[in-house]
Amino acid sequence: MSIKDKVIEIIAEQAVLEPSDVTLESTLEDLGIDSLGLVESIFAIEEAFDISVPFNANEPEKSEFDIASVASIIKGIEQLVAEQAA
Amino acid sequence: MNRVVITGAGTINALGPNVAETLAAMREGKCGIGELEFQDVDRLAIKIGGQVKGYDAEAAFNRQQLALFDRFTQFTLIAAREALAQSGLSFSGELAATSGVILGNSGGGMTTLDANYRTVYEDGKNRVHPFVVPKLMNNAAASHVSMEFNLKGPSFTVATACASSNHAMSQAFTMVRSGMSKVMVTGGSESMLCFGGVKAWEGLRVMSKDACRPFSANRNGMVQGEGAAIFVFEEYEHAKARGAEILAEVAGFAMSSDASDIVMPSKQGAARAISGALRDAGITPDQIGYINAHGTGTAANDKTECAAVADVFGAHADQLMISSTKAMHGHLIGGTGAVELLACIMALRDGVIAPTIGYEEPDPECSLDVVPNEAREAKVDYVLSNAFAFGGLNAVLALKNA
Numbered sequence: 001m002s003i004k005d006k007v008i009e010i011i012a013e014q015a016v017l018e019p020s021d022v023t024l025e026s027t028l029e030d031l032g033i034d035s036l037g038l039v040e041s042i043f044a045i046e047e048a049f050d051i052s053v054p055f056n057a058n059e060p061e062k063s064e065f066d067i068a069s070v071a072s073i074i075k076g077i078e079q080l081v082a083e084q085a086a
Numbered sequence: 087m088n089r090v091v092i093t094g095a096g097t098i099n100a101l102g103p104n105v106a107e108t109l110a111a112m113r114e115g116k117c118g119i120g121e122l123e124f125q126d127v128d129r130l131a132i133k134i135g136g137q138v139k140g141y142d143a144e145a146a147f148n149r150q151q152l153a154l155f156d157r158f159t160q161f162t163l164i165a166a167r168e169a170l171a172q173s174g175l176s177f178s179g180e181l182a183a184t185s186g187v188i189l190g191n192s193g194g195g196m197t198t199l200d201a202n203y204r205t206v207y208e209d210g211k212n213r214v215h216p217f218v219v220p221k222l223m224n225n226a227a228a229s230h231v232s233m234e235f236n237l238k239g240p241s242f243t244v245a246t247a248c249a250s251s252n253h254a255m256s257q258a259f260t261m262v263r264s265g266m267s268k269v270m271v272t273g274g275s276e277s278m279l280c281f282g283g284v285k286a287w288e289g290l291r292v293m294s295k296d297a298c299r300p301f302s303a304n305r306n307g308m309v310q311g312e313g314a315a316i317f318v319f320e321e322y323e324h325a326k327a328r329g330a331e332i333l334a335e336v337a338g339f340a341m342s343s344d345a346s347d348i349v350m351p352s353k354q355g356a357a358r359a360i361s362g363a364l365r366d367a368g369i370t371p372d373q374i375g376y377i378n379a380h381g382t383g384t385a386a387n388d389k390t391e392c393a394a395v396a397d398v399f400g401a402h403a404d405q406l407m408i409s410s411t412k413a414m415h416g417h418l419i420g421g422t423g424a425v426e427l428l429a430c431i432m433a434l435r436d437g438v439i440a441p442t443i444g445y446e447e448p449d450p451e452c453s454l455d456v457v458p459n460e461a462r463e464a465k466v467d468y469v470l471s472n473a474f475a476f477g478g479l480n481a482v483l484a485l486k487n488a
Binding site for chain 2: 052055059062
Protein backbone atom coordinates (compact mmCIF):
# COMPACT_ATOMS: atom_id res chain seq x y z
CA MET A 1 0.00 0.00 0.00
CA SER A 2 1.34 3.46 -0.89
CA ILE A 3 1.93 6.10 1.76
CA LYS A 4 -0.94 8.06 0.29
CA ASP A 5 -3.40 5.17 0.53
CA LYS A 6 -2.28 4.26 4.04
CA VAL A 7 -2.66 7.84 5.32
CA ILE A 8 -6.08 8.11 3.72
CA GLU A 9 -7.07 4.82 5.32
CA ILE A 10 -6.02 6.10 8.76
CA ILE A 11 -7.80 9.42 8.33
CA ALA A 12 -10.93 7.68 7.00
CA GLU A 13 -11.02 5.37 9.98
CA GLN A 14 -10.74 8.34 12.35
CA ALA A 15 -13.52 10.15 10.50
CA VAL A 16 -15.68 6.99 10.37
CA LEU A 17 -15.83 7.26 6.57
CA GLU A 18 -14.92 5.05 3.62
CA PRO A 19 -11.45 5.83 2.17
CA SER A 20 -13.22 6.72 -1.10
CA ASP A 21 -14.99 9.57 0.73
CA VAL A 22 -11.68 11.19 1.70
CA THR A 23 -10.30 13.42 -1.05
CA LEU A 24 -6.90 15.06 -1.24
CA GLU A 25 -8.54 18.47 -0.93
CA SER A 26 -10.49 17.57 2.22
CA THR A 27 -9.58 19.45 5.38
CA LEU A 28 -9.75 17.76 8.78
CA GLU A 29 -12.64 20.07 9.62
CA ASP A 30 -14.51 18.93 6.45
CA LEU A 31 -14.07 15.37 7.67
CA GLY A 32 -15.31 16.17 11.17
CA ILE A 33 -11.97 15.42 12.86
CA ASP A 34 -11.52 17.53 16.02
CA SER A 35 -8.35 18.23 18.02
CA LEU A 36 -8.42 14.89 19.84
CA GLY A 37 -9.10 13.10 16.55
CA LEU A 38 -6.11 14.85 15.02
CA VAL A 39 -3.80 13.81 17.85
CA GLU A 40 -5.06 10.24 17.54
CA SER A 41 -4.57 10.24 13.74
CA ILE A 42 -0.99 11.48 14.13
CA PHE A 43 -0.34 8.72 16.65
CA ALA A 44 -1.71 6.10 14.22
CA ILE A 45 0.44 7.52 11.41
CA GLU A 46 3.56 7.46 13.61
CA GLU A 47 2.87 3.84 14.49
CA ALA A 48 2.16 2.82 10.90
CA PHE A 49 5.34 4.35 9.45
CA ASP A 50 7.58 4.19 12.53
CA ILE A 51 8.30 7.91 12.37
CA SER A 52 8.03 10.87 14.74
CA VAL A 53 5.75 13.66 13.58
CA PRO A 54 6.76 17.07 14.96
CA PHE A 55 3.39 18.42 16.02
CA ASN A 56 2.44 20.58 19.03
CA ALA A 57 -1.31 21.14 19.42
CA ASN A 58 -0.62 24.57 20.91
CA GLU A 59 0.97 25.95 17.78
CA PRO A 60 -0.20 23.94 14.78
CA GLU A 61 0.56 26.85 12.46
CA LYS A 62 4.21 26.94 13.56
CA SER A 63 4.72 23.23 13.12
CA GLU A 64 6.84 22.14 10.14
CA PHE A 65 4.12 19.59 9.67
CA ASP A 66 1.25 21.08 7.64
CA ILE A 67 -2.20 19.79 8.54
CA ALA A 68 -4.14 22.14 6.26
CA SER A 69 -5.47 19.33 4.04
CA VAL A 70 -5.19 15.60 3.43
CA ALA A 71 -2.77 16.36 0.56
CA SER A 72 -0.46 18.42 2.81
CA ILE A 73 -0.51 15.74 5.49
CA ILE A 74 0.46 13.08 2.92
CA LYS A 75 3.25 15.33 1.62
CA GLY A 76 4.58 15.81 5.15
CA ILE A 77 4.51 12.08 5.86
CA GLU A 78 6.26 11.27 2.56
CA GLN A 79 9.00 13.70 3.49
CA LEU A 80 9.41 12.25 6.99
CA VAL A 81 9.52 8.69 5.63
CA ALA A 82 12.14 9.74 3.05
CA GLU A 83 14.22 11.44 5.76
CA GLN A 84 13.93 8.30 7.87
CA ALA A 85 15.24 6.15 4.99
CA ALA A 86 18.10 8.56 4.20
CA MET B 87 -22.88 29.81 58.91
CA ASN B 88 -19.42 29.93 60.41
CA ARG B 89 -16.56 32.02 59.11
CA VAL B 90 -13.53 30.00 57.98
CA VAL B 91 -9.93 31.17 58.28
CA ILE B 92 -6.54 29.76 57.36
CA THR B 93 -4.26 29.36 60.37
CA GLY B 94 -1.46 27.26 58.91
CA ALA B 95 0.29 26.76 55.58
CA GLY B 96 3.07 24.48 54.42
CA THR B 97 4.62 23.47 51.14
CA ILE B 98 7.42 21.86 49.22
CA ASN B 99 7.66 22.45 45.48
CA ALA B 100 10.17 23.37 42.79
CA LEU B 101 10.44 26.91 44.20
CA GLY B 102 11.36 25.91 47.73
CA PRO B 103 11.07 23.44 50.60
CA ASN B 104 8.75 25.67 52.69
CA VAL B 105 6.34 28.61 52.48
CA ALA B 106 8.90 31.35 53.19
CA GLU B 107 11.27 30.27 50.41
CA THR B 108 8.41 29.65 47.98
CA LEU B 109 6.94 33.11 48.53
CA ALA B 110 10.38 34.72 48.29
CA ALA B 111 10.90 32.96 44.95
CA MET B 112 7.47 34.10 43.71
CA ARG B 113 8.28 37.67 44.76
CA GLU B 114 11.55 37.53 42.83
CA GLY B 115 9.90 35.89 39.81
CA LYS B 116 12.24 32.91 39.97
CA CYS B 117 11.75 29.97 37.67
CA GLY B 118 11.83 26.53 39.29
CA ILE B 119 11.54 24.71 35.96
CA GLY B 120 14.64 22.92 34.71
CA GLU B 121 16.04 19.73 33.25
CA LEU B 122 14.27 16.63 34.51
CA GLU B 123 16.40 14.08 36.30
CA PHE B 124 15.19 10.46 36.44
CA GLN B 125 15.72 7.11 34.77
CA ASP B 126 15.13 6.94 30.98
CA VAL B 127 14.64 10.72 30.63
CA ASP B 128 16.67 10.47 27.40
CA ARG B 129 13.75 8.55 25.83
CA LEU B 130 11.38 11.49 26.35
CA ALA B 131 10.66 14.32 23.92
CA ILE B 132 9.74 16.56 26.87
CA LYS B 133 12.74 16.89 29.18
CA ILE B 134 11.81 19.82 31.44
CA GLY B 135 9.69 20.17 34.56
CA GLY B 136 9.28 21.84 37.92
CA GLN B 137 11.04 19.07 39.79
CA VAL B 138 11.86 19.25 43.50
CA LYS B 139 15.68 19.19 43.47
CA GLY B 140 18.18 18.71 46.28
CA TYR B 141 15.56 16.75 48.20
CA ASP B 142 16.76 14.41 50.93
CA ALA B 143 13.95 11.99 51.79
CA GLU B 144 16.05 10.29 54.45
CA ALA B 145 16.37 13.54 56.38
CA ALA B 146 12.57 13.68 56.79
CA PHE B 147 11.62 10.00 57.08
CA ASN B 148 13.00 6.78 58.53
CA ARG B 149 13.53 3.52 56.63
CA GLN B 150 10.16 2.01 57.62
CA GLN B 151 8.33 5.16 56.57
CA LEU B 152 10.12 5.34 53.24
CA ALA B 153 9.06 1.78 52.47
CA LEU B 154 5.43 2.97 52.76
CA PHE B 155 5.54 6.57 51.50
CA ASP B 156 5.48 7.31 47.79
CA ARG B 157 7.02 10.66 46.81
CA PHE B 158 3.56 12.35 46.76
CA THR B 159 2.95 11.17 50.34
CA GLN B 160 6.38 12.39 51.44
CA PHE B 161 5.73 15.84 49.97
CA THR B 162 2.30 15.92 51.62
CA LEU B 163 3.68 15.09 55.06
CA ILE B 164 6.49 17.64 54.80
CA ALA B 165 3.95 20.34 53.90
CA ALA B 166 1.50 19.16 56.58
CA ARG B 167 4.17 19.30 59.30
CA GLU B 168 4.91 22.91 58.41
CA ALA B 169 1.22 23.87 58.29
CA LEU B 170 0.27 22.14 61.54
CA ALA B 171 3.31 23.58 63.33
CA GLN B 172 2.33 27.08 62.24
CA SER B 173 -1.27 26.60 63.37
CA GLY B 174 -0.11 25.52 66.83
CA LEU B 175 -2.97 23.01 66.97
CA SER B 176 -2.82 19.56 68.47
CA PHE B 177 -5.69 17.11 68.25
CA SER B 178 -7.33 15.10 70.99
CA GLY B 179 -10.83 14.32 72.26
CA GLU B 180 -13.76 16.00 70.47
CA LEU B 181 -11.51 18.17 68.29
CA ALA B 182 -9.66 15.08 67.02
CA ALA B 183 -12.94 13.23 66.45
CA THR B 184 -14.39 15.92 64.16
CA SER B 185 -11.24 17.17 62.40
CA GLY B 186 -10.27 15.46 59.17
CA VAL B 187 -8.08 15.60 56.09
CA ILE B 188 -9.34 16.29 52.56
CA LEU B 189 -6.65 16.34 49.92
CA GLY B 190 -6.52 16.73 46.16
CA ASN B 191 -4.46 14.37 44.05
CA SER B 192 -4.70 13.00 40.56
CA GLY B 193 -1.98 10.45 39.83
CA GLY B 194 -1.53 8.80 43.22
CA GLY B 195 1.75 6.97 43.61
CA MET B 196 2.76 7.30 39.98
CA THR B 197 6.48 6.91 40.66
CA THR B 198 5.79 3.73 42.66
CA LEU B 199 3.63 2.39 39.82
CA ASP B 200 6.27 3.29 37.24
CA ALA B 201 9.12 1.68 39.18
CA ASN B 202 7.22 -1.52 39.84
CA TYR B 203 5.94 -1.89 36.27
CA ARG B 204 9.57 -1.57 35.24
CA THR B 205 10.46 -4.36 37.67
CA VAL B 206 7.90 -6.83 36.35
CA TYR B 207 7.73 -5.89 32.65
CA GLU B 208 11.21 -4.64 31.79
CA ASP B 209 13.36 -6.48 34.30
CA GLY B 210 11.18 -9.59 34.04
CA LYS B 211 11.02 -10.13 37.78
CA ASN B 212 8.07 -11.96 39.25
CA ARG B 213 8.12 -10.34 42.68
CA VAL B 214 7.42 -6.79 43.86
CA HIS B 215 7.71 -5.18 47.27
CA PRO B 216 4.74 -6.11 49.53
CA PHE B 217 3.78 -2.46 50.14
CA VAL B 218 3.18 -1.46 46.51
CA VAL B 219 -0.60 -1.13 46.96
CA PRO B 220 -0.66 0.87 50.23
CA LYS B 221 2.12 3.04 48.81
CA LEU B 222 0.49 3.93 45.50
CA MET B 223 -3.18 4.35 46.49
CA ASN B 224 -4.43 7.90 45.98
CA ASN B 225 -5.64 8.22 49.56
CA ALA B 226 -2.30 7.18 51.09
CA ALA B 227 -1.22 10.77 51.70
CA ALA B 228 -4.49 11.77 53.40
CA SER B 229 -4.34 8.65 55.56
CA HIS B 230 -0.75 9.23 56.67
CA VAL B 231 -1.56 12.86 57.57
CA SER B 232 -4.51 11.63 59.64
CA MET B 233 -2.25 9.15 61.45
CA GLU B 234 0.59 11.56 62.10
CA PHE B 235 -1.69 14.26 63.57
CA ASN B 236 -4.48 12.14 65.11
CA LEU B 237 -7.19 13.50 62.80
CA LYS B 238 -10.19 11.18 63.21
CA GLY B 239 -12.94 13.09 61.40
CA PRO B 240 -14.04 12.90 57.75
CA SER B 241 -11.01 12.22 55.57
CA PHE B 242 -10.73 11.41 51.88
CA THR B 243 -9.02 12.25 48.62
CA VAL B 244 -10.55 14.13 45.72
CA ALA B 245 -9.44 13.38 42.17
CA THR B 246 -10.58 15.92 39.60
CA ALA B 247 -7.36 16.18 37.58
CA CYS B 248 -6.07 19.77 37.56
CA ALA B 249 -8.86 20.99 39.88
CA SER B 250 -8.36 18.31 42.56
CA SER B 251 -6.90 20.62 45.20
CA ASN B 252 -9.49 23.34 44.65
CA HIS B 253 -12.30 20.80 44.92
CA ALA B 254 -10.69 19.37 48.07
CA MET B 255 -10.27 22.79 49.70
CA SER B 256 -13.83 23.75 48.71
CA GLN B 257 -15.11 20.62 50.40
CA ALA B 258 -13.04 21.27 53.54
CA PHE B 259 -14.34 24.85 53.56
CA THR B 260 -17.99 23.76 53.47
CA MET B 261 -17.41 21.34 56.35
CA VAL B 262 -15.99 24.04 58.62
CA ARG B 263 -18.52 26.62 57.45
CA SER B 264 -21.44 24.31 58.18
CA GLY B 265 -20.18 23.57 61.69
CA MET B 266 -19.49 19.92 60.96
CA SER B 267 -15.81 20.38 61.87
CA LYS B 268 -13.91 23.07 63.74
CA VAL B 269 -10.72 22.29 61.85
CA MET B 270 -9.95 20.61 58.54
CA VAL B 271 -6.53 19.93 57.07
CA THR B 272 -6.65 20.36 53.32
CA GLY B 273 -4.68 21.08 50.15
CA GLY B 274 -3.09 18.64 47.76
CA SER B 275 -0.04 17.09 46.22
CA GLU B 276 1.28 15.44 43.08
CA SER B 277 4.38 13.67 41.89
CA MET B 278 4.22 12.27 38.38
CA LEU B 279 7.65 13.32 37.19
CA CYS B 280 8.81 9.87 36.17
CA PHE B 281 9.25 8.24 32.77
CA GLY B 282 5.70 6.89 32.49
CA GLY B 283 4.12 10.00 33.96
CA VAL B 284 5.72 12.38 31.48
CA LYS B 285 5.47 9.94 28.54
CA ALA B 286 1.69 9.80 28.98
CA TRP B 287 1.45 13.61 28.89
CA GLU B 288 3.69 13.80 25.82
CA GLY B 289 1.07 11.81 23.93
CA LEU B 290 -1.47 14.62 24.11
CA ARG B 291 0.96 16.99 22.39
CA VAL B 292 0.15 19.88 24.69
CA MET B 293 3.49 20.06 26.50
CA SER B 294 6.16 22.68 25.91
CA LYS B 295 9.73 21.59 25.26
CA ASP B 296 11.25 24.85 26.48
CA ALA B 297 9.14 26.90 28.92
CA CYS B 298 5.69 27.65 30.32
CA ARG B 299 4.64 31.11 29.11
CA PRO B 300 1.05 31.70 30.21
CA PHE B 301 -0.90 34.37 28.30
CA SER B 302 2.10 35.19 26.09
CA ALA B 303 1.31 35.06 22.35
CA ASN B 304 4.26 32.71 21.78
CA ARG B 305 3.19 30.23 24.47
CA ASN B 306 3.55 26.64 23.33
CA GLY B 307 2.21 24.47 26.08
CA MET B 308 2.27 23.38 29.67
CA VAL B 309 5.14 22.18 31.85
CA GLN B 310 4.56 19.71 34.67
CA GLY B 311 5.60 20.31 38.25
CA GLU B 312 5.51 18.36 41.52
CA GLY B 313 5.15 18.99 45.22
CA ALA B 314 2.48 19.71 47.81
CA ALA B 315 0.81 22.49 49.74
CA ILE B 316 -1.25 21.93 52.87
CA PHE B 317 -3.43 24.34 54.85
CA VAL B 318 -5.26 24.38 58.15
CA PHE B 319 -8.83 25.65 57.70
CA GLU B 320 -10.29 26.66 61.05
CA GLU B 321 -13.54 28.09 62.30
CA TYR B 322 -12.97 31.81 62.96
CA GLU B 323 -14.18 31.98 66.59
CA HIS B 324 -12.14 28.89 67.44
CA ALA B 325 -9.02 30.49 65.97
CA LYS B 326 -9.68 33.84 67.63
CA ALA B 327 -10.29 32.28 71.04
CA ARG B 328 -6.88 30.68 71.05
CA GLY B 329 -5.13 33.74 69.63
CA ALA B 330 -4.05 32.01 66.42
CA GLU B 331 -2.40 33.96 63.63
CA ILE B 332 -4.88 34.25 60.75
CA LEU B 333 -3.28 34.17 57.30
CA ALA B 334 -6.47 34.82 55.31
CA GLU B 335 -10.19 34.13 55.35
CA VAL B 336 -11.85 31.73 52.93
CA ALA B 337 -14.86 33.71 51.76
CA GLY B 338 -16.58 31.42 49.28
CA PHE B 339 -16.31 28.89 46.49
CA ALA B 340 -18.14 27.43 43.53
CA MET B 341 -17.86 24.31 41.44
CA SER B 342 -19.23 23.66 37.95
CA SER B 343 -19.09 21.07 35.24
CA ASP B 344 -18.81 21.97 31.55
CA ALA B 345 -20.60 18.78 30.50
CA SER B 346 -19.11 19.21 27.04
CA ASP B 347 -15.64 17.85 26.26
CA ILE B 348 -13.06 15.61 27.94
CA VAL B 349 -10.13 17.94 27.21
CA MET B 350 -11.27 21.24 25.70
CA PRO B 351 -12.21 23.91 28.27
CA SER B 352 -15.47 25.85 28.10
CA LYS B 353 -15.82 29.57 28.65
CA GLN B 354 -19.34 29.14 30.05
CA GLY B 355 -18.28 26.47 32.55
CA ALA B 356 -15.36 28.57 33.78
CA ALA B 357 -17.50 31.72 33.96
CA ARG B 358 -20.18 29.92 35.97
CA ALA B 359 -17.59 28.78 38.53
CA ILE B 360 -16.09 32.29 38.81
CA SER B 361 -19.41 34.08 39.17
CA GLY B 362 -20.65 31.37 41.53
CA ALA B 363 -17.68 31.94 43.84
CA LEU B 364 -18.40 35.69 43.94
CA ARG B 365 -22.04 35.01 44.76
CA ASP B 366 -21.17 32.48 47.44
CA ALA B 367 -18.76 34.97 49.04
CA GLY B 368 -21.45 37.66 48.89
CA ILE B 369 -19.26 40.09 46.96
CA THR B 370 -19.50 42.03 43.72
CA PRO B 371 -17.04 41.63 40.81
CA ASP B 372 -15.41 45.02 41.43
CA GLN B 373 -14.23 43.89 44.89
CA ILE B 374 -11.80 41.36 43.37
CA GLY B 375 -8.28 42.77 43.12
CA TYR B 376 -6.38 39.70 42.01
CA ILE B 377 -7.04 36.34 40.38
CA ASN B 378 -4.57 33.49 40.51
CA ALA B 379 -5.29 32.08 37.08
CA HIS B 380 -5.39 28.47 36.05
CA GLY B 381 -3.07 29.79 33.27
CA THR B 382 -1.55 26.57 32.00
CA GLY B 383 0.24 28.12 29.03
CA THR B 384 -1.72 26.08 26.50
CA ALA B 385 -3.39 27.78 23.56
CA ALA B 386 -6.81 26.50 24.63
CA ASN B 387 -6.82 27.27 28.37
CA ASP B 388 -5.42 30.76 28.39
CA LYS B 389 -7.74 32.30 25.83
CA THR B 390 -10.80 30.54 27.26
CA GLU B 391 -9.92 31.64 30.79
CA CYS B 392 -9.38 35.27 29.73
CA ALA B 393 -12.69 35.26 27.87
CA ALA B 394 -14.46 33.86 30.94
CA VAL B 395 -12.90 36.55 33.18
CA ALA B 396 -13.88 39.26 30.68
CA ASP B 397 -17.45 37.93 30.66
CA VAL B 398 -17.85 37.82 34.43
CA PHE B 399 -16.05 41.07 35.28
CA GLY B 400 -17.01 43.30 32.35
CA ALA B 401 -15.18 46.64 32.55
CA HIS B 402 -13.56 45.64 35.87
CA ALA B 403 -11.62 42.90 34.03
CA ASP B 404 -9.21 45.62 32.92
CA GLN B 405 -8.77 46.90 36.49
CA LEU B 406 -7.94 43.62 38.23
CA MET B 407 -4.65 41.72 38.13
CA ILE B 408 -4.50 38.11 36.98
CA SER B 409 -1.32 36.05 36.99
CA SER B 410 -0.32 32.45 36.52
CA THR B 411 2.41 31.19 38.81
CA LYS B 412 2.67 27.93 36.82
CA ALA B 413 5.47 29.53 34.80
CA MET B 414 7.51 29.37 38.00
CA HIS B 415 6.51 26.08 39.72
CA GLY B 416 5.04 24.19 36.77
CA HIS B 417 1.62 22.55 36.65
CA LEU B 418 1.28 20.36 39.73
CA ILE B 419 -1.89 18.77 38.26
CA GLY B 420 -3.83 17.54 41.34
CA GLY B 421 -1.68 19.63 43.69
CA THR B 422 -1.61 22.82 41.69
CA GLY B 423 -4.48 24.76 43.28
CA ALA B 424 -2.93 24.23 46.71
CA VAL B 425 0.48 25.67 45.78
CA GLU B 426 -1.28 28.50 43.95
CA LEU B 427 -3.31 29.36 47.06
CA LEU B 428 0.02 30.47 48.56
CA ALA B 429 0.20 33.24 45.95
CA CYS B 430 -3.31 34.30 46.98
CA ILE B 431 -2.31 34.46 50.64
CA MET B 432 0.79 36.50 49.73
CA ALA B 433 -1.38 38.95 47.78
CA LEU B 434 -3.78 39.44 50.70
CA ARG B 435 -1.34 39.39 53.60
CA ASP B 436 1.84 40.88 52.15
CA GLY B 437 0.35 43.02 49.39
CA VAL B 438 2.61 41.36 46.82
CA ILE B 439 1.16 40.07 43.56
CA ALA B 440 3.13 37.14 42.11
CA PRO B 441 4.07 37.71 38.46
CA THR B 442 3.45 35.70 35.31
CA ILE B 443 7.04 35.06 34.31
CA GLY B 444 8.17 34.04 30.84
CA TYR B 445 5.83 36.62 29.35
CA GLU B 446 7.25 37.78 26.01
CA GLU B 447 4.53 38.87 23.57
CA PRO B 448 1.06 40.31 24.17
CA ASP B 449 -1.79 38.15 22.88
CA PRO B 450 -4.93 40.07 21.85
CA GLU B 451 -6.97 37.10 23.07
CA CYS B 452 -5.43 37.44 26.56
CA SER B 453 -5.42 41.21 26.90
CA LEU B 454 -5.70 41.43 30.70
CA ASP B 455 -3.19 42.74 33.26
CA VAL B 456 -1.25 39.51 33.71
CA VAL B 457 1.41 41.12 35.95
CA PRO B 458 4.12 40.29 33.42
CA ASN B 459 7.51 39.11 34.64
CA GLU B 460 7.82 41.23 37.79
CA ALA B 461 5.93 41.04 41.08
CA ARG B 462 3.91 44.09 41.99
CA GLU B 463 2.99 45.70 45.29
CA ALA B 464 -0.73 46.29 45.60
CA LYS B 465 -3.32 46.22 48.36
CA VAL B 466 -6.12 43.81 47.58
CA ASP B 467 -9.09 42.84 49.76
CA TYR B 468 -10.47 39.87 47.85
CA VAL B 469 -8.82 37.39 45.52
CA LEU B 470 -9.88 34.35 43.50
CA SER B 471 -8.06 31.14 42.69
CA ASN B 472 -9.16 29.40 39.47
CA ALA B 473 -8.85 25.73 38.57
CA PHE B 474 -10.33 24.23 35.40
CA ALA B 475 -9.70 20.54 34.92
CA PHE B 476 -9.60 18.10 32.04
CA GLY B 477 -13.04 16.56 32.01
CA GLY B 478 -14.55 20.04 32.35
CA LEU B 479 -14.66 20.06 36.15
CA ASN B 480 -14.10 23.52 37.60
CA ALA B 481 -13.59 24.88 41.12
CA VAL B 482 -12.93 28.47 42.14
CA LEU B 483 -12.17 29.73 45.65
CA ALA B 484 -12.61 33.29 46.95
CA LEU B 485 -10.30 34.52 49.72
CA LYS B 486 -10.51 37.66 51.84
CA ASN B 487 -8.02 39.75 53.73
CA ALA B 488 -7.82 38.60 57.36
